[in-house]
Amino acid sequence: MTGTSLFSSAGISETYLEDIGLNITVANELLFERANLYQAIYPKSNMIAGNILDDTIFKSILDNSSDNLDFLLASPPCQGMSVAGKNRNVQQMLNDERNYLVFRIIDFIKIKSPKFVLIENVPTFFKIELPFQNQQLKIIDILSILFKDEYNIEAEVYDASNFGVAQKRTRAIIKLYKKGLKWGSPIHSENISVEQAIGNLPSIEAGEKSKIKWHFARKHSKNHIEWMKNTPTGKTAFENEIFYPQKPNGEKIKSYDTTYRRIKWDEPAPTITMRNDAISSQLNVHPGRLKKDGTYSDARVLTPLELMLLSSLPKDWNIPNDTSELLIRKCIGECIPPLLIKKIVEQIDN
Known part of the structure; x- marks a missing residue:
């Protein structure tokens, strides 16, 4: 099968598609830093970098995609699509070009008519209402109006942790497949815990490096390290009686109890966010292990390798050695785990 990928980022979601006989031959990504990483990972694919709303860019994507296209993968950004809570009227929405990204997918389907x-x-993508035919409609309703005679249309929210990914991450999935074709549903598997995914990696502290590729720890402030050293597995530093997050004047910092928190060993990791580089962000501090002195090891955020493994990326993920750590962290923080995509796509009966 041949496919095209839109809003590709670094192509993390496509990691295992070649293994199941699907070759993405054309891809598009707006941000050149991500597009360049994509091209390095997939040198055989034609990465067309630029704004898909630009007619020249869109025409290039169409012209380079197969005339008998099997598959389209698309992950459009959802910012700016909803009027809810923003005091925005329809005209303001019409002036926000981000709202038209999903319609480029629709245009692509109309022109190339991919099989799948x-x-x-x-998940909030299912709730967003878009301007269409002089009314506000959800994306599922728009797709149904346009394609119900040609395609079967299915929508479901999947939690990646139910499909062999050591991370709780929910994603809204819409499947369209031509009438007469078959596309089944993936089968649930047992949860993979943080311990199973990264428990065999050597313990390292903030600023330290191991001999394993991509397993190095970010530097953190002395205060952050002290607070987390005294924070048990699965707990937040705000629960500490002495070593709690505080301002220079000693005043306790006010924040959510999901911050300055270690994740747990015995269950899948929480959703990895874009700010997985910061101890003060949400649920991204290593679980740690109790030491003889009563403190806990690994007072740091997760390493790039740990993030990869918790996102179902392979230990030997083929990215260039000089790839920026922060670029890796950002791409992982916004990705859909590739094992989930594999398990969904391999249910295609071609």
């Missing part, structure tokens, strides 16, 4: 289409996004 997978659109993925955050």
Whole structure:
């Protein structure tokens, strides 16, 4: 099968597609830093970098995609699509070009008529209402109006942790497949814990490096390290009686109890966020292990390798050695785990 990928980022979601006989031959990504990483990972694919709303860019994607296209993968950004809570009227929405990104997918489907289409996004994607035919409609309703005679259309929210990924991450999945074709549903598997995914990696502290590729720890402030050294597995530093997050004047910092928190060993990791580089961000501090002195090891955020493994990326993920650590962290923080995509796509009966 041949496919095209839109809003590709670094192509993390496509990691295992070649293994199941699907070759993405054309891809598009707006941000050149991500597009360049994508091209390095997939040198045989034609990465067309630039704004898909630009007619020249869109025409290039169409012209380079197969005339008898099997598969389309699309992960459109969802910012700016909803009027809810923003005091925005329809005209303001019409002036926000981000709202038209999903319509580029629709245009692509109309022109190339792929056999199978997978659109993925955050779960709120199903609730967003878009301007269409002089009314506000949800994306599922729009797709149904346009394609119900040609395609079977299915929508479901999947939690990656139910499909062999050591991370709780929910994604909205829309499947379109031509009438007469078959596309089944993936089978649930047992949860993979943080311990099973990264428990065999050597313990390292903030600023330290191991001999294992991508397993190195970010530097953190002395205060952050002290607070987390005294924070048990699965707990937040705000629960500490002495070593709690505080301002220079000693005043306790006010924040959510999901911050300055260690994750747990015995269950899948929480959703990895874009700010997985910061101890003060949400649920991204290593679980740690109790030491003889009563403190806990690994007072740091997760290493790039740990993030990869918790996102179902392979230990030997083939990215260039000089790839920026922060770029890796950002791409992982916004990705859909590739094992989930594999398990969904391999249910295609071609």
